[in-house]
Amino acid sequence: MRVHxxxxxxxxxxxxxxxxxxxxxxxxxxxxxxxxxxxxSRFCQRRWVVDPVRxxxxxxxxxxxxxxxxxxxxxxxxxxxxxxxxxxxxxxxxRTLGDAFAxxxxxxxxxxxxxxxxxxxxxxxxxSGEVLVSAVNSFTSDMNTLVNKxxxxxxxxxxxxxxxxxxxxxxxxxxxxxNLGARDSATLVKLEQAQRTFxxxxxxxxxxxxxxxxxxxxxxxxxxxxxxxxxxxxxxxxASYNTSNHQHLEASTKLPMPGTEPPSxxxxx
Amino acid sequence: MRVHxxxxxxxxxxxxxxxxxxxxxxxxxxxxxxxxxxxxSRFCQRRWVVDPVRxxxxxxxxxxxxxxxxxxxxxxxxxxxxxxxxxxxxxxxxRTLGDAFAxxxxxxxxxxxxxxxxxxxxxxxxxSGEVLVSAVNSFTSDMNTLVNKxxxxxxxxxxxxxxxxxxxxxxxxxxxxxNLGARDSATLVKLEQAQRTFxxxxxxxxxxxxxxxxxxxxxxxxxxxxxxxxxxxxxxxxASYNTSNHQHLEASTKLPMPGTEPPSxxxxx
Numbered sequence: 001m002r003v004h005x006x007x008x009x010x011x012x013x014x015x016x017x018x019x020x021x022x023x024x025x026x027x028x029x030x031x032x033x034x035x036x037x038x039x040x041s042r043f044c045q046r047r048w049v050v051d052p053v054r055x056x057x058x059x060x061x062x063x064x065x066x067x068x069x070x071x072x073x074x075x076x077x078x079x080x081x082x083x084x085x086x087x088x089x090x091x092x093x094x095r096t097l098g099d100a101f102a103x104x105x106x107x108x109x110x111x112x113x114x115x116x117x118x119x120x121x122x123x124x125x126x127x128s129g130e131v132l133v134s135a136v137n138s139f140t141s142d143m144n145t146l147v148n149k150x151x152x153x154x155x156x157x158x159x160x161x162x163x164x165x166x167x168x169x170x171x172x173x174x175x176x177x178x179n180l181g182a183r184d185s186a187t188l189v190k191l192e193q194a195q196r197t198f199x200x201x202x203x204x205x206x207x208x209x210x211x212x213x214x215x216x217x218x219x220x221x222x223x224x225x226x227x228x229x230x231x232x233x234x235x236x237x238x239a240s241y242n243t244s245n246h247q248h249l250e251a252s253t254k255l256p257m258p259g260t261e262p263p264s265x266x267x268x269x
Numbered sequence: 270m271r272v273h274x275x276x277x278x279x280x281x282x283x284x285x286x287x288x289x290x291x292x293x294x295x296x297x298x299x300x301x302x303x304x305x306x307x308x309x310s311r312f313c314q315r316r317w318v319v320d321p322v323r324x325x326x327x328x329x330x331x332x333x334x335x336x337x338x339x340x341x342x343x344x345x346x347x348x349x350x351x352x353x354x355x356x357x358x359x360x361x362x363x364r365t366l367g368d369a370f371a372x373x374x375x376x377x378x379x380x381x382x383x384x385x386x387x388x389x390x391x392x393x394x395x396x397s398g399e400v401l402v403s404a405v406n407s408f409t410s411d412m413n414t415l416v417n418k419x420x421x422x423x424x425x426x427x428x429x430x431x432x433x434x435x436x437x438x439x440x441x442x443x444x445x446x447x448n449l450g451a452r453d454s455a456t457l458v459k460l461e462q463a464q465r466t467f468x469x470x471x472x473x474x475x476x477x478x479x480x481x482x483x484x485x486x487x488x489x490x491x492x493x494x495x496x497x498x499x500x501x502x503x504x505x506x507x508a509s510y511n512t513s514n515h516q517h518l519e520a521s522t523k524l525p526m527p528g529t530e531p532p533s534x535x536x537x538x
Contacts (some may be wrong), residue, residue, distance in 0.1 A: 015337050072372065089355050090355045093352045099346040100344055107337075107341070108496075110497075114496070228379075231386075238391075240516070240521060245511040245515070246512055
């Protein structure tokens, strides 16, 4: 039996997207001399496509969802990172603007209150914003861990499962080929050997499928808990930022308001 | 009498900072053949420096303050412009992040509420931020008008005043020179002519000084009113933004809160 080395197989798996329907593997085998199965009957191709035993649509769907989730979480992480960077820039501008207003407050006696109020507000928003930036950075960091450690760890299992499935397809195809051919004492020995190897590969494949299924279930549960926690913290940080700013602004504008102040000496003249 | 053309004079005024103590003008005249007064006695230089009639420290101080104000207002305008640009970027990121959260809310049944709440918040902050950006842009535009139209208009008067002062210095220096020289019938005619020209120039100078003084007073009054108005609007926009966000967040979190929710099916298991 021709068994291809694991290195080209791994390369192939990493270069292509890692989802290979059995029919696709068969076609590759039919066209490429380097693949384990050199000749495939049309019957063989047809049987694999429709074989109900070998299709695992539920698991495939869960893998698809995981890949989609990972892409979406990664997108959210990038956006949160961008938001943190932009907010950090805003806090710097607010601080500089706050300082400029505060200087003008000292230099402009008839506008001390208005410049002072704006200076104080911008400085407060800047400090408050720094806390928010820190919280968004924490969210980004936690999401990065989820995407690049927790989910990635399960993706390794997905890769093992897919490799096992491709190999299982190959051995199965070889066995079908032998079954269809002429039988003599030599081919019978080969057939028995192919059946044992096929059986071992099927067990290996089923084990990797069960491992992956358990891992996916654990990840899904863990993911929901972890995301729930991060989302609560993220929303809490945004809410705190706005509440804090609102309270500060409300307290500061309890000073004599522009509309209720007596007219300035200029307006009186 | 040697009178230099107005063109080099104007060029000189625009190239140098526009504040020339009389002694400086005299020194230039002593060194430069193109200037109206070719030779100056040490006595002449000394008298101009100490001459109390010609110094206008109060007006000079007001011009200095105006220049300093213009520089500070320009700085504030630039910062507000930067802030508006940065806030606009934040609103875009918030909208995209809000959309990403909203999508995840639909795709993730056990986290529909948490993703939904965050999505809703970011989308609201984005819309709210757009209103703030618009208000900051209005502030920037109004400040630009103040700096580049209203104040600039007075700076033209400052320039006229300073040109008149430099010319007055020149004619005065010529007159001093003639007064110190030998007197015959020819120089007496020159002296009479120089005295008339000097008198005209003094009147021109005093008129420009009075015009400038009135203009500065009007500008100072107008500036305070205009700035007061813009500062109230700016602070009001910031306060509205924060109040609006705070109210929205408070209303949205009246939905079942994470802490008070019954444990999810995952936490129960």
